[in-house]
Amino acid sequence: MNELMSQAIDLMVAGMGFVFAFLIILVFATLLMSKLVLRFGPAEPEPAVPARKSRAKPSAPSPVDPDTAEAIKKAIAQYRSRHKK
Amino acid sequence: MNELMSQAIDLMVAGMGFVFAFLIILVFATLLMSKLVLRFGPAEPEPAVPARKSRAKPSAPSPVDPDTAEAIKKAIAQYRSRHKK
Amino acid sequence: MNELMSQAIDLMVAGMGFVFAFLIILVFATLLMSKLVLRFGPAEPEPAVPARKSRAKPSAPSPVDPDTAEAIKKAIAQYRSRHKK
Amino acid sequence: MDKLMTLWTGSGLFNIEPGQVVMILIGLGLLYLAVRKKFEPLLLVPIGFGGILANIPEAGLALSAAENAIHFAKPQAMAALAGVLDVSYQAGQAVTPEIKEAFKAAYKDASYASISMANAVAQDNGYGNGMLYNFYTVVIGSTIGPLLIFMGVGAMTDFGPLLANPKTLLLGAAAQFGIFGTVLGAALLDWLGILDFTILEAAAIGIIGGADGPTSIYVSSVLAPHLIGAIAVSAYAYMALVPMIQPPIMKALTSQKERAIKMTQLRPVTKKEKIVFPIVVLVAVALFLPDAAPLLGMFCFGNLMRECGVVERLSDTAQNALINIVTIFLGLSVGSKLMADSFLDGQTLGILGLGIVAFAVGTACGVLMAKLMNAFVKEPINPLIGSAGVSAVPMAARVSNKVGLEANPQNFLLMHAMGPNVAGVIGSAVAAGVMIKLLG
C-alpha cells in the first residue's frame, strides 16, 4: 500500500469519526435546545406558519389569476356598457 | 488643565461655531431657494403627493386589498355560475 | 497629408471592411441557423409570446389598469351594499 | 489517531481563551437585544453575529494573513516574516511569547507597503486573510460602506418638513452639542486619570452623540479604527434606547404648557424645491466644508435620485438591494472589531458611559435651543421637537410626537419633528467633517 492510500484511509477514519461525533453532539444539543425553548419560552404556538419552501423567488407576483382577470374584464365591460360611463 | 482638555475645548468652540454657522447659512440659502423656485417655477402645485415615508420597502405590493379581492372572487363566481363558461 | 491622416484612412478601410465582412458572415450564419432550427426543431410555434420590449423595468406591475380598478371598486361597492356583508 | 489529535488540539474547546468566551456571550447578548428587543436589528444582527465569528478560537476570521501566520507561529513562516517586519528572529529559533508579541507589535506599526508585503509572504506560507478581515478592508477600510449607506438613507429621506420650516435646521445644530460635549467628557475622564484617551479617540467617541450609525462608523474608521466596534455598538444601542433616554430629559426641561403648544400646519412643499434642496446643500458643502463632501455628497446624491423623478430605478436600488447588501457586510465588518483583546478594556466601558451622556446632552441642548428660539420668533415652536435634532431618524421624531400627545391629545408633532430630525443628520455630518478636518 502506497503512502497516498494510507493517507486516504487515515483521512477517512478521522473524517468520518469526526463527522459522526459532531453530528451526534448536534443531535443532543438540538434535543436539549428544543426542550429548553419549549419549557421556558412563552407558549406561542404558531406552528402553522407556512415556511417559504422553494429556493426560487416566485417569478411573478400575479395577485389575480388569469381566469379571474379575464372574467373581471368581461364583468367590467358589462358594467360599463350598462352604466354608459 | 491638561493638553487634551484644552484641545477638547478648542474643538468644541470651533466645531459648534462652525456647525451653527453652516446651518444658519443653510437656513438662509433654503429660504432664498424656496422663494426663487416658487416665484420663477411654473405654478405646478402637486403638494399632496404622499411621499414614501418609511425607510422600509413595502414588503408586499398588494394592488388589491384583501376585502376587495374576496368580494371580487365572489362576484366572479356568481358571474361564472350565471354564464356557465 | 500627415501621418495621423493616413493612419485614420487605414483604420477606416480596415475597420469598415471588417465590420461589413463580420456582419455579412453573421447574416448568412443567422439564415443558416434559422433554417436548421426550423427544420430540425420540434414544431413548437409559440411566436405570439409578447417579448418584453423596453430597456426599462416596468416601474409598477399594475396587473389591473386604473380604469378597470375604479370600475371594480364601484362594482364591489354595489355588490356589498346589495349583500349587506 | 495522530489526525484525531490534530483535530482536538485545533478545536475551539482546546484553545478557547476567557476573553473569547466573554465576547461570544456579548455577541449572543447583542443578538438577543436585536431579535427580542428589536434594538436596531438591521445592524445589530450582523454586528452580533460578526462578533461571534470574530471570536471563534483558531479560526482567525478577523485577522490578516500575516496575523494568522504570527498566531500559528511556525518557525519557517516566522523567519520569512522577520525580514519583512524587521524583527530579529533566526530561522529555527524557538518562538517564545515575547517573540510573538514583538512580531505583533512590529506588524501593528508597519507601513502600508510592509503590511502588504508581510501578507504576501504569509500567503506564500499557506495562510490567508480571514473572511471578516477582507470584508472590513473592502467595506470600512475604504470608507465606502458607510458612504453607500448614507446614499441609501438620502434616497429614503423626505426633506419636505424641513423645507416647510427651515429654521428647524437650528435645532439640528444645537443637538450637536452632544458630540462636542462628549469629547469634553472624555477629556475630563482622561484628566481625572480614570481612563486614557487621545484627542482622536475622544473625537471618535463624541460622534456617538451624532446619533447616526453610518456617520459614527465613518468617523471612527478615519480617526480611531481600533474603537470602531465599541463606538458602533454604543451608537446603535443608544439609538434603540432613544424612547427611554429622551422623555425624562424632555419633560424635565419643559413645562406642561410648553409641551402642549400646538404648531400650525406645515405649508405644502413643491416637488421643485425638493429637487433643488440637495443641490443647495451640496454647494454649501463645497464652499464651506470640503471635508464633509464624501458623507454629505453621497447623502445629497441619494436624495436627488429620490426626488428628481427621472431615475426611479436607481433610487429604488439605492434604497433596497444596494443598501441591504452593504448593510450585511458593514455589520459583519463592524463585528470583526469585537475581538477580545481590543474590546475587553476599560475604554469600552468609558465609551458606553460617555455614549449615554452624549445622547442626553444632545437631547437637552435641542430642547433648550427650541425654548431659546421661542424668544425670537412669532409662531411658537413646541420645544419637544428640539430633542429630535439628535437624528436617530425616525425614532426621535416619534418620541417627540408621543410626549406631545401625552401633554395634549390633539397635538400631532410628528411632521414638525421630522424637520429637526433630518437636520440632525446634516448637522452631525457637518460636525464629522469639522473633526476630520481639524484632526484627520
Next chain:
Amino acid sequence: MDKLMTLWTGSGLFNIEPGQVVMILIGLGLLYLAVRKKFEPLLLVPIGFGGILANIPEAGLALSAAENAIHFAKPQAMAALAGVLDVSYQAGQAVTPEIKEAFKAAYKDASYASISMANAVAQDNGYGNGMLYNFYTVVIGSTIGPLLIFMGVGAMTDFGPLLANPKTLLLGAAAQFGIFGTVLGAALLDWLGILDFTILEAAAIGIIGGADGPTSIYVSSVLAPHLIGAIAVSAYAYMALVPMIQPPIMKALTSQKERAIKMTQLRPVTKKEKIVFPIVVLVAVALFLPDAAPLLGMFCFGNLMRECGVVERLSDTAQNALINIVTIFLGLSVGSKLMADSFLDGQTLGILGLGIVAFAVGTACGVLMAKLMNAFVKEPINPLIGSAGVSAVPMAARVSNKVGLEANPQNFLLMHAMGPNVAGVIGSAVAAGVMIKLLG
C-alpha cells in the same frame, strides 16, 4: 481661533479656482438637462453629480492618495514620495509650484509598481484615495463596469425583429461609418492645425458615432482614459438628441415616396432561434475578432440568460439590481473625469463638435445603405429604418417610426427598425474590437 483659521483656509470658498467654478456649473447644467429635459437621466444624473463632487476644492475626491499628498505638499510627505517617484527633492526644501509640477509629471509617467508604491507611501503619511478615484479604479479601470452594463443590456434586448429579417444587420454595419468618419474628421482637425490628436484619441472620439454608451466608455477607457469624461458626456447627450439630429437628415436623403414604403409584417420567430442566436454571435466573435470578446461575450451572455428561460432569476437580476448598481458607480466614475484641468480644453470642444458629426454621418450612411439595398432585394426596405442602425436603442427606432408615420399614417416601422437598431449595437461593438486590436 487657530482652529477656525484652519477651517477657513481649508474651505472651498478660500481655495476655489475658476476652472472648478466652471466645471461645477457644467455639472449643474448636466443635471438640468437630465432632470428637466430628460436627457438620458440614468447616466447623466450620476455623471453630472460626480462631476460636481470631483471639482469640490480641497476634497480631492477624484484623486489618488499620492495626488492628494502632492496637492497638499507637506514637506515630509513630499520627501517620502521623492524617492519613490524619482524626483529630486530634499526634505525641508521649499515646495515651489515648479516642484509640485515635477511631482505631478513624475506621477503621471510612473509605472504601475511605482504608482502603487507612491500611494502606499502617501497613505503612510495620512492621505487616502478619494472616493471617486476608488470607484473609477474598480469600475472603469478594470473595465468591468461597461461590460456588466452591456450584459444587462443584452438581457433586455429582444433579437426577434433582427432574426425575422437578418439582412437588416447590414444597416447596422453601414451606420458604423459614423465611427470611422469621425476618426477621419479628428485627423482632419489635426492636419489643419486646429487641434492636436493622437490616433488613439481620434479613435476614442470616433466611438461616439457608435451611439452606444457602454461601448463608448469601454473603448475610451482602453484607448484614451483622459478623454473619457468628454466622450461619455458627448455620447449620452447626442443619444438624447437623436430625435432632433436624425429627422432632417433622414428627410433630406429620402423622397416622400420612399418614406411611405410599407414593409411586410415580420415573420414570427421561434424561441429556439432566439436561444441559439447569441451563441452564433459568440462563435463568430471567437472565430473572427477575439478583441470584441469581452463586450460581445457579455452582451450575448446577458441575452442567452434572457432567452433560455431556465435562469429567470439571474436574468432579472442582470436587468435590474445589478445593472442599476453598476450604473450608479459607472456614472459617478465617469463624472470623476470631469475635472477642470483635463476637461476645460480645446479638445473637449472638438469632441463635442465631432460627436454631432459622428451621429449625422452614421444616420446618413444607414439611410443610404438602405436605399442601396433596395436596388438588390425584392421586398423593398423603407430607407427610414436605416437611420436606426446607429444604435441609440430604442430612441433611433422610435424616430424611424415617427418619421414614417408622418409620411404615411398607416406605416408602422417600429418593429422593422428594431432590427437595424440592435444590429447597430453589434456593429459598434465589432468596430470597437477592431480599433482595440489595431491600436490597443
Next chain:
Amino acid sequence: MDKLMTLWTGSGLFNIEPGQVVMILIGLGLLYLAVRKKFEPLLLVPIGFGGILANIPEAGLALSAAENAIHFAKPQAMAALAGVLDVSYQAGQAVTPEIKEAFKAAYKDASYASISMANAVAQDNGYGNGMLYNFYTVVIGSTIGPLLIFMGVGAMTDFGPLLANPKTLLLGAAAQFGIFGTVLGAALLDWLGILDFTILEAAAIGIIGGADGPTSIYVSSVLAPHLIGAIAVSAYAYMALVPMIQPPIMKALTSQKERAIKMTQLRPVTKKEKIVFPIVVLVAVALFLPDAAPLLGMFCFGNLMRECGVVERLSDTAQNALINIVTIFLGLSVGSKLMADSFLDGQTLGILGLGIVAFAVGTACGVLMAKLMNAFVKEPINPLIGSAGVSAVPMAARVSNKVGLEANPQNFLLMHAMGPNVAGVIGSAVAAGVMIKLLG
C-alpha cells in the same frame, strides 16, 4: 492591407488550437444540458458560457496580465518579466517555445509578491488581466463567492423538519461516506497506476460526494484550485442526475416492505426553536471545528436572518439580489478554469468517474444507516429518506418521496426527507472543515 493582415493573424480562426475547439464544444454541451435538460441551469449556464469565453483564442480572458504578456511574447515585455520571474532571457533574444515554457513555469511557481510584481510589469507593457481572471480572483480566489452563496442557501433553508426529528442528522452524517470513500477511490486509482493524484487532489475530488455546489467550489479552491473546473462541473452534473443515480441503489438496498413504511407526522416546530438552532450550530462549530467556521458560519448567519423575523429586508436580499449576482460571477469564474490545457487531461475523466462513485456510495450509506437506526429506535424510519442525506437539496428529498410513493401511494416522505437533506448540507460542510484542517 497591413492592417487587414493584423486582423487575420489575430483572428480566432488563424490561431485556434484543437484543445480550444474541444473545450468550446464542451461548453456548448454544458449549455445544452443546462437549457434543454434543465441540469442545474443556474450554475451550468454561466459555467458553460464562461468555459467558451475562456477558450476564445488570443482573447486571454482567463489569463492574468503576465500570462497574456508571456502568450504574446514580445521581446521587450519578456525582458522586463525576466528580471521579475528570474528567468534567464536577454532583451532581443529570440523567444523559442522552450523559453515561453520556462516563463510559464516560473510564473506558476512564483511567490505572491513576484506574481503581483510580474502583473504590474505586464501592465506597464500594455497587457491587462483578462475579465474572467479578475472575476476568479475576486470571487473564488478570495473564497467569498461560495461563502455568500452558502449564506443565501442558509436564508432559503427551513430547518423545521430537521428540528422535528433531530436524529435524522445521523443520516446526513452517514452519507458523507461518499466523500471519504471517493478519496479512497482516488488513492486506489493512483495505487493502481491508472492516474496520479496527490492527497490534496484526492480530497478535493472527494468533496463531490458532498453533493453541494458551493462546498465543492470552496474546498477545491482551497485544496486544488487547478481542478476546480472539473470538480464543479462534475458536482453540478451529478446533482442534476440524482433522479437517475439514486433510485436503483435505493431499491437494491431496501425491501418493498421497508419502502412502504409510513412515518408519523412531524411535530410542529416553534419559531423560537428555529431562531435558536443556527446559533446552536454556530456554537458547536466554534467549539469543535473552527475550520468549518467560514462555511457554516455564513450558512447559519443566512438562516438566522431568515428566521429571526426582524431583518426581512436583509434576508430577502440574501436570497435574491445578492445570491443571484454572486451566482453569475461564480459561474463565469468556474468556467474560466475550463481551459484546454488543464481540463483535457486524464484526471478530468477520473474526476467524472469518481464523482458518480461518490454519489452512489453516499446514497447507499445513507440508506444503510437508516436501516441500522431502525434496529435501535421505536418509531421506524423509512430507509428511503436516508438517501436524501447526500444533500442535493431539494432534489434528493424529492427522489425519496417519489420512490416512496411508488411503493405505497399514500406514503408522503417529502417533509421527512427534508430533515436528512439539510443535515447533509451540514455534514458535508463539517467534512470540508475536517479536510481543510488536516490538509490545508
